[in-house]
Amino acid sequence: YRDVAGEVDLSDRAVDLISEGYDLVLRIGVLEDSSLIARRIASIDRVYCASPAYLAERGTPQKPEDLHAHDCLPYGHSRQAQWRFQVQGKPLILNISGRMRANNGELLRDTAGAGLGITYLPTFIVGAALRDGSLVRVLDDLRPEPLTLSAVYPQHRQASRPVQAFIEFLREHLESGVELNEPPG
Incomplete structure (x- = not known):
């Protein structure tokens, strides 16, 4: 399909396909x-993760409710983020208020890697940081579908x-x- 041309828009906003063409x-x-x-x-797949330095200083959360005592770095625009968990096979939604929120996963990954909190992002964004050890998984057995x-x-x-x-x-x-x-x- 070498004759197919396209335009790529890498924004995170929800576009209106029809009215915006x-x-x-x-x-x-x-x-x-x-x-x-x-x-x-x-x-x-998404994971909860933080830097080893952050966890050494603040401790590792053992259950979702422990996140209320941590600096969370949620993705999105709203003041109140919701993080999802599977606890004993049942969904749990926890309201998270963060130290900082952003609508850019790479920024949140780097902020967590700098030791500023716990974030919840797709593995395609944090995979390299998990492999090199600059981020580690937390609450991994409680991840949602x-x-x-x-x-x-x-x-x-x-x-x-x-x-x-x-x-x-x-x-x-x-x-x-x-x-x-x-x-x-």
């Missing part, structure tokens, strides 16, 4: 607009050959060639 977006998590078509691409990465597009674009080709490219490369759920090693 997007052919396709990648979304993580639950999809809200049922007038759109979604194709599952891959699963996204993975999220779904979906390719989402308006119904009228369903037959678009470039969109279908790109979706197939993503599925082939992310399901068989790139491990999103666990960092290699």
Whole structure:
């Protein structure tokens, strides 16, 4: 598909595909607009993690409620973040108020790596830091189910050959060639 050209927008905001003229977006998590078509691409696993220096100074949380005594670094825009856990097979949602919040995973990864708190991010963002030891997992046995990465597009674009080709490219490369759920090693 060398003759297919495209434009890439790497913003984290939720765009309106139809009014903003997007052919396709990648979304993580639950999809809200049922007038759109979604194709599952891959699963996204997330982990709670902090730097060894932070944990040496502040202690390692043993249960979700311990996070209230820690500096948390949540992802997102809202004042109150919700972190999810699986405790004895049941979902638990904990409201987290953070020292700092950001809508950029790389910034939160680096902030946690600098010893400023605990964050909760996808393994594709923190995988290298986990492998090199600058971040370590916490509360790992309480992680929730993975999220779904979906390719989402308006119904009228369903037959678009470039969109279908790109979706197939993503599925082939992310399901068989790139491990999103666990960092290699």
